[in-house]
Amino acid sequence: MTAPAGTIRIYNTLSRRKETFETIDPGKVRMYVCGVTPYDSAHIGHGMSMTVFDIIRRYLEHRGYEVRHIQNFTDIDDKIIARANREGIDPNDLTEDLISQWHAETAELGALPASYYPRATQEVGPIIEMIEGLIEKGHAYPVGGDVYFRVRSFPTYGKLSHRDLDDLFSGARIEVDERKDDPLDFALWKAVKPGEPSWESPWGPGRPGWHIECSAMSSTYLDGMVDIHGGGSDLIFPHHENEIAQSEAFLGHEPFARYWVHNGLVKVGADKMSKSLGNFVRLRDILDRGLGPAFRLMVLQGHYRAPLTYSEEGLIAAERGLERLRLAADPDAPVSDADGIEGGGEDLAALAAESDRRFHEAMDDDFNSPIAVSVLFDLARAINRERAGGADGATVEPARAKLAELAGVLGVDVTPAESDAGNAGPFIDLLLKVRGELRAAKQWALSDLIRDELAALGVSVEDTAGGATWSAKRG
């Protein structure tokens, strides 16, 4: 269902302001998200980025846009070669394996697959063409089998990261390669070294440098102009800065990307989480515990541009919150008719309408998901309050349906927890039936024993007015 039209505003790293979102083609969004260099398994930082851009994409689609979402794999790089050599395997086998893991993890995280996933190694032709074009235009020069981009030839270099060339130079932490015209020039093509994979090129055998593959791929798959170009904020410099320089110098027009969107980084404790710091948490570990949906909610509860402080408690807190949303969104949730608890007698249809308005207002404003999520919780509380007061399903339905709908827009799965009990279901039902008899006979010790033992097995039992219900713990 498409919501009523509203103006979407997006923060653009380039202008450092929120801008009204207007696409190149009406109703269509060209989105390029920097994927990964697959040299190791994904961590939750990748998970955050995947989730953030999945939410942005879902919301734009919800708003009626058709989104062409391209996500690349830079499957040739120093680290890939280093690891493959260390393990004595073919770099291709390594990247194939990691890429298939990536796809599996994307799916388990509940992120929609991209429209297409180009790979650097399969785009060498376009990459070489682009490099040749840059040389012709004087923006690049070959040196002994390498090719470098001449940073000083691109007057607006630094506009994305808001840096001055001379400030960068004064940073003086760049290895000085005497063969380069300028220390800041970066490699477009790297001459082959012993033991490395290589491709033929006008400059001899070699391989693409780091940034050029994204320029070539975004150009190839999004017609040389993109609406949204995204990635983690650690990519702003040098990766995206270099990408702009290459693409705009080559294409001869700017901007090559209209909205630069960057997500905040995951922190563990006070520090940024990264492979090099060794403080990373593998995405796989969270997924295997069945906490993928909780992770998504945790990401949503913070703003996408702000750093996300990750902790085990934070993840568990999100899981608890998610359970509350699930209960509220469950059409078969038990209704209490206990005395002493009164419903608010609210107009839930009106609440649903108001919630819808607030939700879209928040998401339209640079994807303010924390507020959108708070709307979900407000709905949940109202629903539970009415149910606690004995309201029937029909009374609660407008709010319940709205909650499920809005959660769905964010990709939050609030469908009732599926039983992980496998074939044990009927036996558990049987046990609870027996326990019911015991309770009727006030055999509390035995009935409590059954409940405790089931709990130890990961099955929680709850007694409600309508009888006992059970649910298996996820994971």
Next chain:
RNA sequence: GGCGCCAUAGCCAAGCGGUAAGGCACGGGUCUGCAAAACCCUGAUCGGCGGUUCGAAUCCGCCUGGCGCCUCCA
């Protein structure tokens, strides 16, 4: 050294000029055989000091404490 960002209740986290969303935890209740879940109640004046303003968590300055980028990184 350069550029930039952030400091909001126990933890996480919105708000960005009109007297503090939401989540989790804690405590007190209701319900329950007990429990669980749910519901109700309870908690902050926004790092510090100045300034601008009728009015500031929100703007400016200084200070203190963190972080990020400048090198591979989502």
